[in-house]
Amino acid sequence: ATIRIATLAPDGTAWMREMRAGADAVKQKTEGRVEIKYFPGGVMGDSLTVLRKVKVGQLQGGAFTAGELAEVARDVQIYSLPFLFRNQDEVDQVRAKLDPALQASIRAAGFEPLGISGGGFAYLMSTRDLKSRDDLKAAKVWIPQGDKIAELAFRTAGITPIPLALSDVYTSLQTGLIDSAANTTAGAIAFQWHTKLKYMIDLPLSYVTGFLVVDSKSWDKIAEADRQVVSEEFAAVFKRLDAQNRLDNAAALDALKQAGMTINQPAAADGKSWEALGHESYQELIRQGGITADMQRQLEAALAAVRGAAR
C-alpha cells in the first residue's frame, strides 16, 4: 500500500529528513509492501484542504499542528494551553502520562497517530520593541487560522488577533498586515520569519506539538505485521525528532541573536498577570467545552502530581 502524506514543513528541513528516513526504513522492512510518499511544503493546501483530501482518498494522512487537528479531535490541543508548563521537564513528565490518552482520542476520531512531536516552546516575536502586556495591545498579532486556543488567549488579553494561514504569514509580515507572530525559535528560522522580526519576548507562551496521523480506513487495510513495523519505525523517528528539536531550538536561538534579534526580558511587573491570563483563558476554554471533561481531569491530576513531586 502507498500512504500519501501532506505536510507544511518545507523539504530539506531536519523534520523532512527524519520523515524520509522513517519511510525508507518502512519500505525496506516491509519489503516494499508499505510505501510512504510525502508532499512537503504545503503544496497540497492548508490543513482544512488536506483533511478534505484525506476524506476523498487523494491523501491518506498529514502532519498537523495541535490547533489544526483540534478540528477533528479537540483534546489534542491540551499541551498548547497558554502558560500551562513552566519548563521542559514538566512537559516531559506530563507527556509520559497523557500521550496514550491523546492517542486514544485521535483513534476515536478516525485517525491512526503515527507520532506526536514536541516542537518546543513558542515565543512571541515582533517587528516592534515589545516588553509588556501594554505594548502588546497596539500590536497586530498573527494566530493560525482556526486556532481557537490562541484566539481565546489573545482576546482574553484584550487583543484582536489576525487569523491567517501559515503560508501567508511571511507575505503578511512583509506588507505589514501583521507585525507579531509566535513560533518556536527553530520554526521562525525555518519559515524565514527572522528576516522580518527583530524582537522577541523571553517568555514561553505555549508548548508546540505536531501530529502525524493516517486515516484509519487506509491504516486498517495494511497487514497487522506491517502496521507493527510502521508504528515502531515512526515511534523511533519521533523519539529522534524530539531530541533533535531541543538541539535545534537552542541552536536557533543563537542564530536569531546572531541575526540581530533583540531578546527582551518580560517586564517584571507583568509576571503575575501573564500567569493570570493563562488561568483565565483556561477557564474560558473549559466553559466553551474546548476540551472534554475527562481530559481536563487527567491533565489537572498529572500536573498536580508533577508539581507535588517537585515540591
Add this chain to the structure above:
Amino acid sequence: MTTVLLVLVLLLLALAGAPLFALIAAIALVGFHFAGQDGAVVAIEFYRLADMPALVAIPLFTLAGYLLAESGAPKRLVRVSNALLGWLPGGLAIVAIIACALFTAFTGATGVTIVALGAVLFPALMQARYGERFSLGLLTAAGSLGLILVPSMPLILYGVVAQQFHTTPPVTVDALFRAGVLPCALMVVLLSVYSVWHARRAGVVTGSTSGRELAAALRDAAWEIPLPFVILIGIYTGVLAASEAAAVMALYVLVVTVVIRREIPLRRLPAVLREAMTLVGSILVILGFSLALTNWLIDTGVPERLFDAIKGSIESKTTFLLVLNLFLLVFGMLLEGFPAIVILVPLVLPVALGYGIDPIHLGIIFLANLQLAIFLPPVGLNLFIASLRFGRPVMTLVRASLPFFLILLLAVLIITYWPGLSLALV
C-alpha cells in the same frame, strides 16, 4: 494510445470553440481519474479560490479598470500626456506608447487597448504625418505593452499560480509589482527612442507647447492624476499590499466616476458592475480549474519527470533560457496570452527553479515573452484585432509591426539575461 486519442479529442474540441474552462476541467478530471482519485478532488481544489488573499485584488482592480474605461478618463489621459510631450519630435508617438502601457496595466486588457485608444491615437498619428505603416505598427505593438506594469492582472495571476509551489523566497504579488517596473520602462524607452528617430527622418509635424493647454489638461484630469502615484508609491513603499491597493483604487474610482464626476449614472452602474464581473468570472473559473490541473501535476510528479528529461539534453542555464524564450513565444502565440499563464506556469516554474532561476525574475520573463507573443505572426491575436479595428489586411499589420517586434525582442532578451534589472527594486 489512449493519451494520444484524448489529446486529439481535446484539440478538436478546442478548435470547435469549447470554453477553455471546460477543456482544463476535462484534463484535470480525466487525469485524476487515471491516477485513481475521486473527481471531488477537482471541486476541493476549485474551492481554493476562496482561500487566497491575493485573489481579492482581481475583482477590485477589474472593477476600477472598467469604471475608468467607461468614463472619460482615457481621453483625459491622452490629453495630459500630449500637453506634456506633444512638443517633442516623436512626442505624440511617446504619448501613444505611455498611454497604451498605462491602459493595459490598469485594465489588464491588450486587445481592448488597441480598440479603445486606437480610436483616438490612430487619426492623431496620421494627421501628424507619422505615416500609416509606422502608426499601425506602433499601436499593434503597444496594445500588449504594460502587461508587466503594476497593477496588471496577469502579474497577479502569475503570482497566484506560482504560490502553489511554495518557493523560497515566496512569490508575492507585491514583489512582482515591483519587479516589473524597470523592465517595462526599458521597453517604453527603446520604443520611444525608435519613435524619435523615425519622427526626425519622416519629418513629422511637431505640436506646439502651450503652458495654458498643459494647465487646462492637468485641471481636467485632476481626479485621475493622483491614482497611478498612490498605487505605485503605496505598493513600492510597502504601505499597501496588492489587495489593499486594489481596494483603495476601486473605492476611489467608484466615488470619482459615480458621485463626483457623475460620468457613470447610477442606473448604469449595475450594468458596468456586471460587465466587469463577467470578465472576472470567466477568468477565475479558468484559474480554479487550473489550480486542479496544477495539483494533478504535483500529485503525479510530472514536473520532476519533466525536469529530469530536460536536464539530460540541456545543461547550461543560458541554453535553457534561450529555449524557454522560444517555447514561450510559440505557445504564448497559440494560447493567446492569459490561458498561457495558467497552463504553462505550473509546467515551466519547477523546471526553471531547477536551473536556479529566481521565481520572481521568471514571472517577468514569462510575461515579457507573452507580451511579444500576443502580436507574433502568424496567429498572434492582436494582429487580428488591429486588422479588424483599422480595416487593413493582417499581412499589412505583420509587416508594419515587424520593426517594433524586433525592438521588443531585444528588450525581452535583455530582461531574460539580466536578472538584476527585474530584481533591483524587489
Add this chain to the structure above:
Amino acid sequence: MSPGARRALAWLHRFEDGLIAVAVLVLVLVAGAQIVLRNLFETGIAWADPMLRALVLWTAMLGALAAARENRHIGLDIVTYFARGRFARVLRVIALGFAAVLSGLMAWYSITLVQLDLDSGAKAFAGVPVWLVEAILPVGFALLALRLAVQALLPPPNHAPVPEIAP
C-alpha cells in the same frame, strides 16, 4: 418560449445581476473599511478577510453564469470565427454541449464537497458555516450546465467586431 417562462427567465437574470452588484459593492466597501480601520485605528474586523475571500468565489461563479448568458467564455475562436451556416451550428452544439456536460459533472462533484463540510461542521467566518460558502459551487455549476445546454441549441450570435476579452 411561453410568456410565463420568459418572465421567469427575466426575473432570474435580474436576480443574478442584483446579486453580482451587491457582492461587488460589499467587496469594495468591506475591503475599503478594513484598510481604514487597519491604518488609522490599528484595529480590524476579524471576519472581514475570510468573507472577502468567500466573496471572490461567489463573484467568480456569478460572473461565469453571466458570461455564459452573453457567450463570453474564453476560448479559441479561430475556426468558429470563419464558420457559417449549418457547420457553425454543429460546432456550437459540440463545443457548448461539451462544456455543459463538464459543468454538470462539476455540480455533482461539488455536492460531495458540500457534504464533507456539512459533516465536519467547520466555520468559515462570523458563524457562517463553510458548507454554505461552498454551496455556490453545486448551484452555480448546475445553472451553468443548464444555461450552456440551452445556448448550445441557439443559433451563434453575430460576431462582435472585436473580441471583448484580452489578454
